[in-house]
Amino acid sequence: MEKEINKIEYITQSLSDYLQGKERALALSLISFFSKGHLLIEDLPGLGKTTLAIGIAKSLGLSFGRIQCTSDLLPTDITGLSIYNKSSGEFEFHPGPIFNNIVLCDEINRATPKTQSALLEAMEEKQVTIEGKTYKLPKLFCVIATQNPAEQFGTFPLPESQLDRFMMKISIGYPSRDAEKEILKIGSRREEIYLIEPVMDHEEVMDIQEEIVKKVYISDKILDYTLSIIQATRGNGYLATGLSTRGALTITNTAKTNAYFRGRDFVIPEDIKELAEYTIPHRVIFKEEYENLNKREIIKSLVDGIPAPL
Amino acid sequence: MILKNIQQVKIGHAVNAISYLIGIMAFVGIYEHIHGAYSAFFISMFLASIYFEYRKNYYIPRRALTAFSVLVILFFFYKFDSSELITQTLEALLVLLGIKFLEKKQVRDYMQIYAIALFLLSGLGLMTLGMDFVVYFLILVFLLSVAFVLLTYYAQDSSLEFSKGSMAKLVAKCLWIPLLAIPLSVVMFVILPRTQYPLLDFLNRPDRAKTGFTDRVRLGEVSSIQEDASIVFRANMEKVEESVLYWRGIALDYFDGTSWRSFEKRLFVPNTRTTKIEGRRIRQMIYLEPYQNVYLFGLDKPVFISTRYVKKYDDLSYSSSIYIDRRMRYEVLSIIGDIIEDENIDEERYLQVPENISSRIVDLVNTTIRGKEGPEKIWSLYSLLHDGEFKYSLQNLPLSKNPLETFLFDSKYGNCEYFASTFAVMLRIAGIPSRVIGGYRGGYYNDVGQYYLIPQKNAHVWVEAFVPQKGWFRYDPTPASMENFALPLEGGSLLKARIFLDTVNYYWYAFIINYNLEKQISFIRKVRTGIKKPSLRLKFDKDGLSKYLIIALSIAGMIIVVRLLIMPRQSREKKLLSAFLQKMEKHGYRKEASQGLEEFVSRVDDERLREQASTFVRSFEEIYFRDKTFTRESVAGLRNILASM
Numbered sequence: 001m002e003k004e005i006n007k008i009e010y011i012t013q014s015l016s017d018y019l020q021g022k023e024r025a026l027a028l029s030l031i032s033f034f035s036k037g038h039l040l041i042e043d044l045p046g047l048g049k050t051t052l053a054i055g056i057a058k059s060l061g062l063s064f065g066r067i068q069c070t071s072d073l074l075p076t077d078i079t080g081l082s083i084y085n086k087s088s089g090e091f092e093f094h095p096g097p098i099f100n101n102i103v104l105c106d107e108i109n110r111a112t113p114k115t116q117s118a119l120l121e122a123m124e125e126k127q128v129t130i131e132g133k134t135y136k137l138p139k140l141f142c143v144i145a146t147q148n149p150a151e152q153f154g155t156f157p158l159p160e161s162q163l164d165r166f167m168m169k170i171s172i173g174y175p176s177r178d179a180e181k182e183i184l185k186i187g188s189r190r191e192e193i194y195l196i197e198p199v200m201d202h203e204e205v206m207d208i209q210e211e212i213v214k215k216v217y218i219s220d221k222i223l224d225y226t227l228s229i230i231q232a233t234r235g236n237g238y239l240a241t242g243l244s245t246r247g248a249l250t251i252t253n254t255a256k257t258n259a260y261f262r263g264r265d266f267v268i269p270e271d272i273k274e275l276a277e278y279t280i281p282h283r284v285i286f287k288e289e290y291e292n293l294n295k296r297e298i299i300k301s302l303v304d305g306i307p308a309p310l
Numbered sequence: 311m312i313l314k315n316i317q318q319v320k321i322g323h324a325v326n327a328i329s330y331l332i333g334i335m336a337f338v339g340i341y342e343h344i345h346g347a348y349s350a351f352f353i354s355m356f357l358a359s360i361y362f363e364y365r366k367n368y369y370i371p372r373r374a375l376t377a378f379s380v381l382v383i384l385f386f387f388y389k390f391d392s393s394e395l396i397t398q399t400l401e402a403l404l405v406l407l408g409i410k411f412l413e414k415k416q417v418r419d420y421m422q423i424y425a426i427a428l429f430l431l432s433g434l435g436l437m438t439l440g441m442d443f444v445v446y447f448l449i450l451v452f453l454l455s456v457a458f459v460l461l462t463y464y465a466q467d468s469s470l471e472f473s474k475g476s477m478a479k480l481v482a483k484c485l486w487i488p489l490l491a492i493p494l495s496v497v498m499f500v501i502l503p504r505t506q507y508p509l510l511d512f513l514n515r516p517d518r519a520k521t522g523f524t525d526r527v528r529l530g531e532v533s534s535i536q537e538d539a540s541i542v543f544r545a546n547m548e549k550v551e552e553s554v555l556y557w558r559g560i561a562l563d564y565f566d567g568t569s570w571r572s573f574e575k576r577l578f579v580p581n582t583r584t585t586k587i588e589g590r591r592i593r594q595m596i597y598l599e600p601y602q603n604v605y606l607f608g609l610d611k612p613v614f615i616s617t618r619y620v621k622k623y624d625d626l627s628y629s630s631s632i633y634i635d636r637r638m639r640y641e642v643l644s645i646i647g648d649i650i651e652d653e654n655i656d657e658e659r660y661l662q663v664p665e666n667i668s669s670r671i672v673d674l675v676n677t678t679i680r681g682k683e684g685p686e687k688i689w690s691l692y693s694l695l696h697d698g699e700f701k702y703s704l705q706n707l708p709l710s711k712n713p714l715e716t717f718l719f720d721s722k723y724g725n726c727e728y729f730a731s732t733f734a735v736m737l738r739i740a741g742i743p744s745r746v747i748g749g750y751r752g753g754y755y756n757d758v759g760q761y762y763l764i765p766q767k768n769a770h771v772w773v774e775a776f777v778p779q780k781g782w783f784r785y786d787p788t789p790a791s792m793e794n795f796a797l798p799l800e801g802g803s804l805l806k807a808r809i810f811l812d813t814v815n816y817y818w819y820a821f822i823i824n825y826n827l828e829k830q831i832s833f834i835r836k837v838r839t840g841i842k843k844p845s846l847r848l849k850f851d852k853d854g855l856s857k858y859l860i861i862a863l864s865i866a867g868m869i870i871v872v873r874l875l876i877m878p879r880q881s882r883e884k885k886l887l888s889a890f891l892q893k894m895e896k897h898g899y900r901k902e903a904s905q906g907l908e909e910f911v912s913r914v915d916d917e918r919l920r921e922q923a924s925t926f927v928r929s930f931e932e933i934y935f936r937d938k939t940f941t942r943e944s945v946a947g948l949r950n951i952l953a954s955m
Contacts, residue, residue, distance in 0.1 A: 217937075219934075219937045220937065221937075222935065266931070266932070266935045267935065268906055268907070268935050269909075273906060303904070304902075307904055308903065308904055308906045308907075310887060310907065
């Protein structure tokens with residue numbers, strides 16, 4: 001466990017050279033990735049989402065694919081399609097960008113619902129079916145989708161049921177003044193990021209994922225605490241609907257990964273609390289009159305209302 | 311279990327807790343009335359059930375417990391002893407209560423627990439009616455009303471939770487239930503004793519009453535007498551030897567040839583001889599049936615009868631100035647003995663003989679006592695009747711104008727009236743003052759209720775003869791072998807059932823019917839003064855003090871043991887944690903309820919303190935959130951860290 005944690009720490013360290021001021025986002029992305037979940041980043045363009053995705057892929061030695069969503073993007077543009085090969089006289093399957101370990105899906109809300117659901121289905125099932133044939137996606141598979149909160153014109157917002165499929169929803173935010181100054185000094189280092197030496201390989205990454213599931217102990221006290229949180233979202237005055245059971249699973253899974261990253265093999269309440277504002281808000285539906293409030297703050301205060309299991 | 315940390319109270323927990331409390335209260339109420347072994351058994355069952363329930367979450371299978379209960383009941387049947395009915399019932403109930411706690415309790419089991427507790431309380435009511443009982447009664451009734459309300463909620467939804475506030479409100483509202491019951495109880499209290507209709511009176515069905523007490527002994531009018539088994543009174547007292555059982559009712563002093571009457575009644579005037587109260591004392595509580603006369607009975611010789619409107623006569627008989635046409639009870643203090651000390655009697659009154667007394671009788675007396683002196687005279691006459699050719703009978707009685715003469719010389723058959731009358735008259739002829747005493751002889755002792763049952767057919771007359779300088783001696787000239795007064799009820803298979811029913815009857819009269827208004831008012835008055843001056847009620851003599859001390863200690867001990875049983879696993883870590891939090895508070899850091907420990911520690915500014923605190927927190931959480939047990943060593947280690955902070 002020591003070794004793995006050191007490696008993860010090393011990844012965080014080395015990547016922060018390229019991603020100044022995005023340490024938090026990086027850590028959350030890694031938690032989401034090692035919890036076998038997908039990530040939704042809601043942020044303005046030009047804040048380094050792509051760099052983050054490529055960085056993770058490269059340092060973990062994983063393949064990387066990218067989809068730029070537009071309203072004329074077709075499902076086959078994501079999944080791939082069969083093309084007639086004249087010389088062999090057969091249809092040949094050309095896999096789409098989704099057949100990668102880490103798939104960056106930019107501005108997902110600009111894709112049409114049809115394309116969105118093709119993507120989300122692939123995320124859930126970890127396989128795609130084209131012309132009656134089913135193709136398995138790689139075992140290590142993580143979608144990092146982004147959406148632009150400012151541009152609402154001509155977009156198709158993701159329905160709530162599909163938002164639930166993202167393990168976390170985060171935003172990167174503007175870098176700090178110093179970090180931004182550093183960026184200006186050195187210039188963009190996008191090119192260099194492709195040259196990062198991988199720290200781990202496939203096997204190691206999968207081992208860590210398994211270890212998190214099996215070795216990190218979660219006490220009944222913590223489960224009760226989780227259930228209290230869920231109960232609170234279900235009966236809350238701000239919320240129209242509360243957390244689903246999948247939401248509850250996410251809370252415990254990410255908490256385990258969080259504990260693992262902190263070098264613990266057991267979960268403490270803080271593991272849950274820290275991530276609550278990333279795991280919960282996009283899974284609950286706020287009452288219309290509260291739609292404009294800061295959802296993270298509401299969730300935070302909701303979690304703060306629940307006594308820690310001590 | 312630490313209430314301040316719990317905002318919500320689970321209904322199941324509340325019902326369980328209050329049931330245990332009821333169990334303790336029921337036990338505390340009766341423990342001093344029962345055998346210690348059963349107390350020990352109950353306590354061990356009680357503690358075992360708490361242990362199993364809270365520590366192990368394990369329940370003994372219901373079937374095993376039911377089988378055990380049946381065995382217990384059989385055991386109590388086997389050792390059933392009618393003289394300790396109530397005690398044994400209480401013991402059996404207590405054991406069953408203990409077993410009941412061991413079960414995985416459902417709604418009906420709770421109901422049974424409450425029912426048993428109520429029975430125990432009623433049993434206690436039979437054992438004692440002191441102020442303690444009122445206290446137990448009030449506490450238990452309150453607990454039971456709360457329990458029943460909670461149980462109703464529980465039956466509806468066992469997962470219900472109350473906030474502490476609403477639980478307190480609920481309990482407060484339950485306080486009203488016993489209070490509201492008071493007006494109703496008062497009504498019952500006043501109405502019940504008015505119930506003149508005996509509920510279980512079939513034992514005392516008035517037969518064709520022939521035998522029985524009378525204030526006028528008539529002779530020569532009927533030739534046969536039927537026995538009457540109806541009960542005239544019950545006497546609650548210890549069991550005494552059969553020869554003592556002469557129940558004095560009336561003294562008759564005037565004989566007109568065919569009947570004896572009480573002619574010159576004089577009220578009792580104490581003198582130097584009669585005020586001496588020496589000898590074996592026996593106290594009786596007499597429950598007298600309405601028998602349509604005024605005389606009050608007591609074991610010979612009654613020196614004091616406590617009731618209202620009682621008149622005491624110089625011949626140690628008592629009458630009520632009110633005609634006895636309803637059940638009454640009174641207490642008698644008697645001194646056992648065959649002699650009533652007296653002096654300066656009115657000789658003329660006790661030597662009266664009818665003018666036309668048969669000369670044959672006078673001759674017989676004179677020949678019998680010739681050459682004898684003092685007591686020997688009495689003995690010779692006594693043995694003439696008692697040991698002579700005369701036979702006891704209720705049939706073939708002499709029908710005659712001179713019944714004594716017919717009895718003595720012709721028929722020679724007679725009942726006690728003939729024997730006593732003849733003897734008294736003969737004594738008078740011989741110059742010895744005498745009188746005939748009417749009352750009852752013998753009685754059947756009911757071991758269950760601890761009382762004598764005296765039926766009408768035990769009516770009896772005997773004679774008292776005066777010996778100068780000594781007093782009145784009792785002589786019973788009736789041949790005693792003719793009748794066994796100790797077995798008045800006909801035997802047979804129904805006898806036991808009848809006695810049992812009579813016991814029930816007796817308790818009904820003793821505690822409800824005969825509890826007359828006067829007693830009730832004085833009882834209320836006692837309660838009131840007791841409430842006004844509680845310090846006076848708690849008699850702090852040695853006995854009283856130790857008793858209250860024992861009760862207080864047993865409750866406190868119970869609570870401590872329960873805490874020890876339930877809490878150690880939690881309390882160790884909770885104690886540690888609260889010690890840590892207190893320490894931090896001293897340093898000026900207070901943990902919010904929602905904060906985790908690491909989060910809390912990370913906000914500490916002082917670096918050294920933060921480091922120490924995080925060391926503590928890490929090792930604490932290492933055990934706590936891994937659900938490991940806090941061993942002695944780990945606790946000691948954590949304590950060390952705490953100490954260094």
